[in-house]
Amino acid sequence: xxxxxxxxxxxxxxxxxxxxxxxxxxxxxxxxxxxxxxxxxxxxxxxxxxxxxxxxxxxxxxxxxxxxxxxxxxxxxxxxxxxxxxxxxxxxxxxxxxxxxxxxxxxxxxxxxxxxxxxxxxxxxxxxxxxxxxxxxxxxxxxxxxxxxxxxxxxxxxxxxxxxxxxxxxxxxxxxxxxxxxxxxxxxxxxxxxxxxxxxxxxxxxxxxxxxxxxxxxxxxxxxxxxxxxxxxxx
Numbered sequence: 001x002x003x004x005x006x007x008x009x010x011x012x013x014x015x016x017x018x019x020x021x022x023x024x025x026x027x028x029x030x031x032x033x034x035x036x037x038x039x040x041x042x043x044x045x046x047x048x049x050x051x052x053x054x055x056x057x058x059x060x061x062x063x064x065x066x067x068x069x070x071x072x073x074x075x076x077x078x079x080x081x082x083x084x085x086x087x088x089x090x091x092x093x094x095x096x097x098x099x100x101x102x103x104x105x106x107x108x109x110x111x112x113x114x115x116x117x118x119x120x121x122x123x124x125x126x127x128x129x130x131x132x133x134x135x136x137x138x139x140x141x142x143x144x145x146x147x148x149x150x151x152x153x154x155x156x157x158x159x160x161x162x163x164x165x166x167x168x169x170x171x172x173x174x175x176x177x178x179x180x181x182x183x184x185x186x187x188x189x190x191x192x193x194x195x196x197x198x199x200x201x202x203x204x205x206x207x208x209x210x211x212x213x214x215x216x217x218x219x220x221x222x223x224x225x226x227x228x229x230x231x232x233x234x235x
Contacts, residue, residue: 008064011078012039013089014047015101016059017125018202018217021161022052024170028082031166036123036202036216037061038105044123046077046204054085057219057228058092058101073119073210098226102200102219109148112156112203112213122205131192131199133160133185137178142185144215146201158215162229175233184232188220197222 020034032049039045047063055061064084071077080086092098107124116122128146135142142160147153163181164172174181191197198221206212218229 008081008084009068010062010087011045011047011065011080012041013060013062014039014045015092016055016057016061017102017105018057018219019050019052019055020204020216021164021172022166022170024166025049031168031170032082034204034216036204042076044076044105044121046074046123047080048077049082050080050086051082055088056091057217058098058226060089060091061086062089063087071207073117074122074205074207075119076121076123095224095226099221102226106200109150109153112148113150113152117205117211117213122210124203126201126203128199128201131189133189135178135182135185140174140178142178142181144218156213158213160218160229161215162218163233165230175230181233188229188232191222 014037016035016037018036022031022033025032028049031052033052035047035050035055037045037047063086064081065078066081067079070079092101102125105125107126109126111121111124126148131144131146133142133144142163143157144160145155145157147155163175165175166172192199200219202216203213204216206214220227220229
């Protein structure tokens with residue numbers, strides 16, 4: 001609980017763009033996650049700890065900030081009071097407005113190839129080129145290979161975190177069986193290559209491995225609607 005003697009400091013309005021995979025917190029003894037979003041003043045912001053599904057992409061929220069600069073080399077991070085629910089200001093519902101928002105905050109991929117991870121930029125949004133999903137049924141592992149828009153890019157290979165979720169005690173498991181997930185990913189990849197949909201990857205670094213970039217969340221445009229990959233895999 002925040003100290004009663006201290007007045008809560010609320011963040012600027014933050015537009016939620018992505019949600020990280022659930023992680024078990026020993027401190028709070030519950031599942032928590034990081035939220036990636038953008039503020040009008042600060043740009044990209046990482047909020048943690050948050051409760052999974054407490055906010056959704058394209059919600060505009062304010063959170064009670066406990067520490068505005070909790071990490072030396074991840075300047076976007078803000079630590080929040082986990083006991084204070086976020087204030088939901090509004091939700092962006094118009095699909096065209098969602099696409100305009102994503103395109104406004106779209107980054108080129110150069111920051112994935114230099115030392116931006118060291119205190120410059122550790123969160124962003126890219127459009128992948130030639131995404132290819134890989135499924136290892138033996139290891140129950142799902143990865144995606146892709147190129148970013150950097151001219152020096154020779155390719156990236158990341159775990160698809162959207163394919164997993166955690167149970168009540170933090171054990172990671174697939175959102176659906178691999179037999180159900182595989183055709184959905186194959187269809188998604190085919191439609192992207194044929195130009196029938198668009199993909200956006202929210203990317204960020206890991207606290208314990210600061211030089212490692214991961215895909216935090218995958219957003220998809222099918223027709224005029226923006227969907228989350230995790231929802232498509234569970235459907």
